[in-house]
Amino acid sequence: MIPLSWYLVLAAALFCIGLYGVLGRRNAVAILMGIELMLNAVNINLVAFWRYLTPALIAGQAFAIIVFAVAASEAAVGLALIISIYRQRSTVIAEEIDLMKW
Amino acid sequence: MTTDLLIWLIPLPPLLAFGAILLGGYRSNRLSTWLAVGAMVISWALGLFVFAQAVQTDHLGANPFTSSIPWLPLGTSVIEIGVLIDPLSAITLFFVVWTCLAIFVYSIGYHNSGKPRDAEDVPGLPPHAGGIEPLYARFFAFISLFAFGMLTLVVSDNLLLLFIGWEIMGLCSYLLIGFWFGRESARKAMVKAFITTRVGDVFMLLGIVALYTATGTLNFQEILRSPETLNRLAETPAILGLSLAGLIGLLLFAGTVGKSAQWPLHVWLPDAMEGPTPVSAMIHAATMVSAGIYLILRFFPLLTVGWQPGGPLTTTMAVIAVIGAFTALFASTIAVAQNDIKRVLAYSTISQLGYMVAAVGIGAFVAAAFHLVTHAFFKALLFLGSGSVIHGMEHGQAASSKSAAQAMPGQEGPAGAHEAHDHVDAQDMWNMGGLRRRMPWTFYTFLIGGLALAGFPIVTAGFWSKDEILSSAFGQGQPVVFVVLAAAALLTAFYTARQIGLTFLGKPRSAAAEHAHESGRVMLLPLVLLSLFSIAAGWAGIHHEFPLIGGAIPNFVEEFVGQALTEHPEALPFAFPPLLTSLVVSLGGLGLGFLVYRNLPRGATDPLARWLGPVHVLLRRKYYFDELYDFLFVRPAYWFAETFVYAWVDRKVIDGLLHGVGRASLRLGGWLRRAIDLPVVNGFGDLVGETTKAAGRTFRVIQSGRVQAYLAAGLLFVGLLLSFLLLVKP
Amino acid sequence: MPFLDAHLLTWILFTPALGAVVILLLPADRPRLLRWAAFGVSLVPLALSLYLWSAYQPGLPGYQFVERHDWYVNISSSYHVGVDGISVPLVLLTTLLTPLALLISWSIGERVRAYMALFLFLETGMLGVFLSLDLLLFFVFWEIGLVPMYFLINQWGSANRSYASFKFLIFTMAGSLGLLLAIQLIGLAVGSFDMVEITAIWPTFREPFVLAGLPIHLSVETVKAIAFWAFVIAFAIKVPVWPFHTWLPDAHTEAPTAGSMILAGVLLKLGAYGFLRLVLPLYPEQAQLYAGALAALAVLAIVLGAFGSWGQSDFKRLVAYSSVNHMGFVILGVAAAAKAYGTLSAGEAVTAVDGAVLQMFNHGLSAAGMFLLVGVIYDRTHTRDLSAFRGLFPLAPVYGGILLFTAMASLGLPGLNGFISEYMVVQGTWPVFTAYTAVAMIGLLITGAYIMKAVGSVLHGPLNEAWAHHKLEINRREVLAIAPLMVLMLSIGVWPIWILRVIEPTVLRLFG
Secondary structure (H helix, E strand, O other): OOOOOHHHHHHHHHHHHHHHHHHHEHHHHHHHHHHHHHHHHHHHHHHHHHHHHHOOOOOOHHHHHHHHHHHHHHHHHHHHHHHHHHHHHHOOOHHHHOOOOO | HHHHHHHHHHOOOOOOOOEEEEEEHHOOOOHHHHHHHHHHHHHHHHHHHHHHHHHOOOEEEEOOEEEEEEEEEEEEEEEEEEEEEEEHHHHHHHHHHHHHHHHHHHHHHHHOOOOOOOOEEEEEEEOOOOOOOOHHHHHHHHHHHHHHHHHHHHHEEEEHHHHHHHHHHHOOOOHHHHOOOOOOOHHHHHHHHHHHHHHHHHHHHHHHHHHHHHOOOEEHHHHHOOOHHHHHHHOOOOOOEEEEHHHHHHHHHHHHHHHOOOHHHHOHHHHHHHHHHHHHEEEHHHHHHHHHHHHHHHOOHHHHOOOOOOOOOOOHHHHHHHHHHHHHHHHHHHHHHHEEEHHHHHHHEEEEEEEEHHHHHHOOOOHHHHHHHHHHHHHHHHHHHHHHHHHHHHHHHHHHHHHHHHOOOOOOOOOOHHHHHOOOEEEOOHHHOOOHHHHHHHHHHHHHHHHHHHOOOOOHHHHHHOOOOOHHHOOOOOHHHHHHHHHHHHHHHHHHHHHHHHHHHOOOOHHHHHHHHOOOOOHHHHHHHHHHHHHHHHHHHOOOOOOOOOOOEHHHHHHHHHOOOOOOOOOOOOOHHHHHHHHHHHHHHHHHHHHOOOOOOOOOOHHHHHHHOOHHHHOOOHHHHHHHHHHHHHHHHHHHHHHHHHHHHHHHHHHHHHHHHHHHHHHHHHHHHHHHHHHHHHHHHHHHHHHHHHHHHHHHHHHHOOHHHHHHHHHHOOOOOOOOHHHHHO | OOOHHHHHHHHHHHHHHHHHHHHHHOOOOOOOHHHHHHHHHHHHHHHHHHHHHOOOOOOOOOOEEEEEEEEEEOEEEEEEHHHHHHHHHHHHHHHHHHHHHHHHHHHOOOOOHHHHHHHHHHHHHHHHHEOOOHHHHHHHHHHHHHHHHHHHHHHOOOOOHHHHHHHHHHHHHHHHHHHHHHHHHHHHHHOOOOOOOOHHHHHHOOOOOOOOOOEEOHHHHHHHHHHHHHHHHHHHOHHHOOOOHHHHHHHHHHHHHHHHHHHHHHHHHHHHHHHHHHHHHHHHHHHHHHHHHHHHHHHHHHHHHHHHHHHHHHHHHHHHHHHHHHHHHHHHHHHHHHHHHHOOOHHHHHHHHHHHHHHHHHHHHHHHHHHHHHHHHHHHHHOOHHHHHHOOEEEHHHHHHHHHHHHHHHHOOEHHHHHHHHHHHHHHHOOOOOHHHHHHHHHHHHHOHHHHHHHHHHOOOOHHHOOOOOOOOOOHHHHHHHHHHHHHHHHHOOHHHHHHHHHHHHHHHHOO
């Protein structure tokens, strides 16, 4: 059986890729995608821990499903906002969206 | 009892007439005439009835007609006002009602009643010629009020009511002197008359107040017929060595000085000639000036308390005698140099009043009262006569200018007509002359009046009364007063002759005089009436020891008027020196005057001016008293009022102080704001705000709004925290 | 009318204020309605005070028509009103002058509603001073009267009105300050603000002062003297006594005609009333001590007021200064009464105070009349410069006659009202302050001079052709407004007993 650490390493790698996307990219869509990656890395962790440590309980799976739901609604709202901003200002570059900056 | 009631009614008809004319009667001149004259006739009838009653009453002095009602509550006591008819008020009443009636009737003619109104005439100016006076009704209203004032004064039984009548007359004289108020000179004269007499009045008010304080009453009978009261007043010392009686007496006498135009308050009376002539007669004969003499006669017991007949005069009496005698001489010298027919009479009035005052001053009560009566008649006559002359002159002027105007078209008129066209002063005696032919009635009545004034012996009233004063001065041992009065009498006779000579004798000296014509019957009737009195009034007071005719007619004045005093004054024995003196001065003065002024031609100058030179100028300018008073009192008073009190004290000092306080407060406030409010209070508040702002400005850079930067910072801190927890802590 | 009798004074006092509120509810753009409404309202207190006059019984001692309710219970101040022989004539004067002043205000064209309402409020303020028997209430009304007057001058006055109204307000407030402190001092010391109680206790009050636990280290005499002067200065400013008089010519001159009438007619009386109602009864000893100083100031007011008046070239200012002169006689009478109080010459004190009260009433009539007449001529000529008139008698004979009549009343011509009161004051003062009285006669003389100057400049002399084609005659409404005053002037002058009958018994009880 594949040991738990492998899953954890995979999840950590995936999270770092997502973190890089969030911090390093200027495109708002890409940032959003980075967030999705980070959420999914967490999901991998959740499912892996459930399977290896508490297979009798349903909590691990439930958490993962909640995260799916949150990720999905986040993507929907986030993309809608980005589209709306794009229509207003013709850009999706995060730095240029500075309407409320001092 | 009924007589007492009637006395109350004597003054009322003129008052009612005044009210009725003012409240509607003025719309009709005829109605106004009837109201005023009718009211005066009622008063006249009542007055004569009361006089007749008084004469028939035995011992009227001790048992006068009186009646009074409470009027003014003063704390614990009440001042009563009422009426009193004693011998003094009875004879005063007698001449007042007669002269007033004569003047009322005369005024109808004088103001051209019944004539149409001249379109050129304006209210407030004398009518040009022949037209009815524009303010005809108002004249009768005022003169009615005047009569009311005088009658009230005469019948009053106390000083307060007397003062009320006194002041009402003051108002009326003001209004009537300024009756032709459209003339600037009239405006000045009316104010001058009012203010000058008011100087005396305020002293008199003090006298009233002092008298009430000292005695607790103002009733004549209670004060003057009570020897205890008089003696107590005489024994109480007041100020300046005067007794209280002396002080009160002098204060009251100051009222007389103002009202009867004695020196030094004589200046108003000549200017009072600005009024219509009936007013001059009213003021100078019937009412105003007589009121002043009436006052000192009334207070004779108070003025002379402590004096024994024949003994030395008290201070008060001496003051009165000196002022009276001085005024008599002083005014007669001025009269000699006057050219205005009315002004001569005005100064002669002052002079004659001086006689009466001097008579009171030397204790000659009966003589003063006698002269008051005779003077009222002959002076009223003279004024009305002069009014008739002026009236005739004005008509003559109008007629001559009319004839000149008719002569004008076509060719140049003669020089005389041209001259007549010029407006000549209708009151200047140098424009008259020869009027005896044109105005015979006026001439003969005026002559009677003039002779009475001059004291023409035996036939005129003035002789008897003036002689009485002279003989009193002689008999009481007052040689100085005697000589001064005799000199004044000489001058009086002289200027009277001058006046008659210039006015009536010789040839006319102007076109107006040539065309003058006699006044109407309604004006002549009063003249005739008054000339009868000017002769007959003297017969009532012939000394019983007078040579030849003495005792033939009972000495009514002596007996009747003397009763007014508690002790009937003893008649002085008859003496020849004063009689001779009065004969000499009267006849001498008249003769001299006629000699000089009998027949002066047109354009002549006054011979007296040649003989006297600068002295004549001094006399003509009335010793420069007007200028002197103007310099001494009027201008300083104006300066005091306008500059000192208003501009300096009120505006500069008091308001300056206030504005100073205001400015100082403003400055203090400004300083407080600048020194405390702004730096401390405001500064602290500002500091808090500014600091917060600066802090915000400083730290706002980290608030970049970039989520990625925040996340990176968060990552960094999480990293640091983890490193700390994992590496340092264990 | 038991209900009316029980609350008569309250009705008199508050009907004007109620009327003012009603007026404020009326439409602002109907000046005719507003004028008549205000005039109608002001007739109600007049009718009530006429009833008060007839129902007042001079023979009874003490205050009548008394009404008392709790007000500030915590500091023992109550709503306490009542009248005696001194206040009844003044109440009548106030309620009489207000309708007449409103009647003469027809020429006010702008903001009529506010004007009328303020005037009625003013009436309540003035009446309150005369009616209240509680010191605090007295002070409240004293101050209330100030506000409407300030606005009347400030809003409806002539050119220099803002200076004048400011001066008026500041001057009076400066006096009120000391008055308020002194009232509080008395109130705390006695433990009540009720005048009846205070009058009984305060004059003999000898305990050391303890205020809020802090003992004041001053003798009772000193404290009383200070309080006395606080009262005196407050009232002296209002009267006004020389040298506190300079607000008066400015305020009177700048105020609208009706305002001047009320100022001279009633507001000045508040000060003199204060002297009689408070200063003399509360401080008999101090008053006696300082009577000489007061008399000297009064004489200065009489003499310098007369000279000041004579020195004017502005008709209205001349009349204004005459108030200083006339009110000087009131204070002279008060000073004489203060000096004579409790001595052998108390009879003189009664005469002097009788004269002073009557002089207050008389001055109310004649000064109001004079201001009315100045207003009438000003309405037509728009000038007050005496040298600009000259010779107007033929153009306005009725006006001239009325002016002469009123001027003579003001001058003190015997037969009219002014003489009676001036004579009484002089008669009462002469035995007490002989020299002062003698000096005051200079003022009387100059009174003649300035009246002659005014009358002579307006009516007499050659006609100033500039006015020849103007219509200057007084109209019927104005005659109606001054006629009651003239009737009163004449009736007091001819038969003074009818009014002295009311004044005298009270004065006799207070000072006899």
